Amino acid sequence: MPKILVTHINPHLDDIAAFWLFQRFHPDFQDAELKFLSQHHSPTWENKPVDSDLDVIHLGVGRGMFDEHRGLPDESTTSLVWKWLKEKKLGPQEEILEKAIDKFVEQVRLEDTGHFIQREFSLPSVISGLNIFFRDSIKTSKTIFPILDGLVEFLKTEVILDQDWPKRIEFETAWGKGVALESQSRPYDYGYHRGFEIVISLNPVNGWRSIRAKGPSNIDLTPVYGKLKEIDLKTDWYFHHSKKMIINGGDVAPEVKVSRLSLSELIKIVVQSKPSAL
Secondary structure (H helix, E strand, O other): OOOEEEEEOOOOHHHHHHHHHHHHHOHHHOOOEEEEEOOOOOOOHHHOOOOOOOOEEEOOOOOOOOOHHHOOOOOOHHHHHHHHHHHOOOOOOOHHHHHHHHHHHHHHHHHHOOOOOOOOOOHHHHHHHHHHHHOOHHHHHHHHHHHHHHHHHHHHHHHHHHHHHHHOEEEEEOOEEEEEEEOOOOOHHHHHOOOOOEEEEEOOOOOOEEEEEOOOOOOOOHHHHHHHHHHOOOOOOEEOOOOOEEEEOEOOEOOOOOOOOOHHHHHHHHHHOOOOOO
16 A cells, blocks of 8 residues: 555645654655645544554644644644654654754754744745645645745755854954854855854865854944955956955855965955945
């Protein structure tokens, strides 16, 4: 008998994420059929008792083991599935991936339990729109699966930043607090969210460097760029038109001549630079 994963029609993020976890990490459910029920007509698959068939998994419906509606207000379907997969040793072996999915599952749980206000440009809004656009729950779910793959890949970079963050160098500038970090991940937003106005980054793998200021600020990095051009003449430094980003290498320009300036040298340039009004 084929394996079946069941939830309600017009699924939400929590239900689709639970599908995704089963298909990505349970070896017996990688090719499982996705089924959808109207909760008015049929609360369980073929009206059989929930959890009575090991080949049929109910997610968020039926008041079974993976349904938070049985009296678990602080859980979600996704969090219940993830805990179970880890208990059964079915989670990923890679520590960074496991921690990334921990972050992902927690965000889904918070959204599902009403701790996030839904915004227009958000994954729950996209899912709501696709349910209207496709009017096909299977198509909506399968469209979202690769998006969740991409989201977890991004969260892996956050886990790397969590690990690298203790190595940061903090400093004071004329514009406010700055931080410098050597990491394979991009620390800009990570640093801004922790109260820093300027973030200096150096990727030890490809040598890319950047100096960036918080977007909503009034910081103008023109003096910093001027000093860089004096000191680092033969390096390809790009000065963004916002005057908040000075970049040496990146995904859209990987072939640049990489700077040899160290983090300490970049910090010194920023610290010694002053806004033109001062």
